[in-house]
Amino acid sequence: MEKRQRIFWISLIILLGICGIWIAVSRLSVREGNYAVVKVDGKIICQLPLAEERVVMIDGKNHIRLKVVVDRGSVFVEHSDCPDKICEQKGRIDKVNENIICLPARTVIEIQGTEVDMVDVVV
Amino acid sequence: MLSYDFSKTKRLTRIALLIASAFILSWIEFMVNIPMVIPGIKLGLANIVILFTLCTCSKSDAFYVLIGRLLLNALLFGNISSLLYSACGGLVSFGVMCFAINFLKLKGAASSILGGISHNIGQLMVACLMMKTSAVWVYLPYLIIGGTLAGMINGMTVKKISALKIFQV
Numbered sequence: 001m002e003k004r005q006r007i008f009w010i011s012l013i014i015l016l017g018i019c020g021i022w023i024a025v026s027r028l029s030v031r032e033g034n035y036a037v038v039k040v041d042g043k044i045i046c047q048l049p050l051a052e053e054r055v056v057m058i059d060g061k062n063h064i065r066l067k068v069v070v071d072r073g074s075v076f077v078e079h080s081d082c083p084d085k086i087c088e089q090k091g092r093i094d095k096v097n098e099n100i101i102c103l104p105a106r107t108v109i110e111i112q113g114t115e116v117d118m119v120d121v122v123v
Numbered sequence: 124m125l126s127y128d129f130s131k132t133k134r135l136t137r138i139a140l141l142i143a144s145a146f147i148l149s150w151i152e153f154m155v156n157i158p159m160v161i162p163g164i165k166l167g168l169a170n171i172v173i174l175f176t177l178c179t180c181s182k183s184d185a186f187y188v189l190i191g192r193l194l195l196n197a198l199l200f201g202n203i204s205s206l207l208y209s210a211c212g213g214l215v216s217f218g219v220m221c222f223a224i225n226f227l228k229l230k231g232a233a234s235s236i237l238g239g240i241s242h243n244i245g246q247l248m249v250a251c252l253m254m255k256t257s258a259v260w261v262y263l264p265y266l267i268i269g270g271t272l273a274g275m276i277n278g279m280t281v282k283k284i285s286a287l288k289i290f291q292v
Binding site: 004 | 202204208229230231236250253254256259261263264268271
């Protein structure tokens with residue numbers, strides 16, 4: 001095999017190894033989250049404690065509304081107006097650093113261990 | 124004697140054919156929702172056509188096919204924001220594949236794998252800027268592995284198709 005090709009395959013294997021270790025580390029260091037932080041366009045819209053059952057309607061960008069449901073200690077998107085439905089397929093999340101992202105609505109739902117600073121809050 | 128240079132017409136037809144096939148592959152991918160580990164991840168079958176054009180025709184042909192496919196996709200399945208994502212991923216992977224084939228002289232699936240990985244990184248960069256959050260980088264290791272697998276499949280497909288020599292340029 002040509003030298004260049006060999007360098008490529010070796011570096012690819014190293015890269016995949018790093019990814020594997022990265023995934024393993026993030027899987028091993030999971031913590032149960034306490035808050036779901038909802039951000040639209042980078043701004044925190046609301047923080048939902050996972051312990052309280054709640055249904056919230058979020059107004060995302062491009063006139064997309066998301067129905068976010070918190071129950072049984074986890075959060076999920078029950079309905080979204082956007083055609084992709086990727087956020088609905090993602091299902092329930094409850095671990096720290098897990099997230100649900102809706103690209104068209106520019107909305108992110110992140111799980112945090114503790115409440116974050118409310119400096120950026122708009123509502 | 125009447126003479127006419129047919130090379131331009133040939134090229135036009137060739138690019139139109141390739142755009143049509145790239146578009147059909149995108150459409151198939153859009154219609155058939157294969158369940159994946161991460162929701163929303165795709166094989167990027169249209170990249171087969173881009174890579175094929177890059178290998179058998181020329182860089183400029185491949186570029187026109189890419190632009191044509193991006194615009195058609197945005198018009199029929201998407202909107203401005205989806206065009207931004209697909210254009211960024213497509214252009215980054217096109218640049219990387221050109222570099223890999225012409226300068227690094229990589230053969231086989233190698234350039235396709237690099238293209239797949241860079242496509243995902245390009246889209247993540249747009250997502251990071253658009254959403255104004257770094258949370259998207261959590262998906263990076265999954266997307267690198269996914270890009271490698273998809274690139275491998277696409278690269279091997281291109282190798283098989285090129286070997287058939289059904290498309291003489």
